Amino acid sequence: MAHVLERQVLGAIFLASLTLWSTPALAAPGDSTIPTAELDPHFKGGKEGHAYTREMLELGMRTGAATTAALRNDPDRSKVALKALREQMVKVGAMVPSWKPWFRTGVLDELESAVAAKADLASRRKIVSRLENSCTSCHARYMFQVQAQYRWGSFASAVVQAGGEEVTFHQLMLDLASSLGAVRGDVESGQFTEAKAAYQRLMERFSMMEQLCANCHDQPRQYFIDSSVKARLYKVGGLLRRGEKQVGEYTPLFNDVNEMSCMPCHQVHMPAAFLQRNALEGKQ
Ligand code: HEC
């Protein structure tokens, strides 16, 4: 609840800063702050679904129909299709007032006149490109922010229960990294009791991490936590049991864990996780 309110406050600040920008009404280049107060009502999730996403998908379908008809030089079809597209642009534009200026329908008028005047294909194509570019430039700037905020699931609230205590996603990550480093450090200094304890913690944290996936994924995922990664971890355990003192024996296994699990998973999930984190910090 509280965070919804905070989002609205943030949105109000965003709006206030927008009005400082006179013309054009679009945000300054590079500013990819999203108007969360205006977006929140369209991303309720659950049964009500993601209204904005649905309207965007509809916009995509209508754009495809209209541009195809216009390029085919089919005046009747393109008139009908452009009308439908115009209605959808107006509808989507009204959903998020700050973004209304992105949905200018002038380009549709131009396209309609070009078809009516039987303009050559190259000229019609140019107008179509301008329409398409207006979509792409907004997507490039804002789409990922919107997805991270509304479609990813929250990394901050992904937690796992361990013996009565609640371990956060972030804490679990820190524990994984410190256990991994501790195992190597302990082997280097010949402290095998400590190394085994650190290894045990590493394995415990690793299996806790597997439970975390279910916070967001309905289907079990194969990558990052699969049997080939676990095989490396079990081999580390085998070396420790044997009392292997050569760090070099462990090194390729540590590298594999990093390269097969930690790093690729970070490449997929971290951008969204850190965008969410920054958005939360911005509200404090
Ligand atoms: C689900 C895929 C996933 C896997 C697998 C994974 N991580 Fe992470 N990790 C994340 C995400 C997402 C974050 C950022 C979120 C956070 O820290 O709150 C993160 C953050 C971290 C951080 C904190 C980074 C920072 O700058 O504060 C460390 C350290 C870390 N992971 C270590 C590891 C290690 C070591 C492994 C492998 C043994 C690993 N992680 C495996 C997803 C993963």
Ligand code: HEC
């Ligand atoms: C002012 C910003 C903005 C403009 C302009 C815009 N969109 Fe979008 N669009 C979005 C955002 C934000 C999303 C992400 C919604 C989501 O992921 O839930 C999106 C998502 C979509 C999607 C779903 C894509 C996917 O893979 O998730 C389609 C299709 C789409 N837009 C089509 C269009 C078309 C066609 C136009 C131009 C006629 C257009 N959009 C103009 C902001 C915009």
Ligand code: HEC
């Ligand atoms: C906070 C939410 C969240 C958590 C926690 C999370 N993921 Fe994801 N992950 C996503 C989203 C969202 C995507 C992109 C869309 C999709 O694939 O569903 C994704 C994508 C992926 C992908 C790439 C798409 C594919 O299926 O090939 C893999 C693999 C993956 N996650 C594995 C994991 C694993 C393993 C864990 C646990 C260790 C995990 N994720 C934890 C949200 C999460």
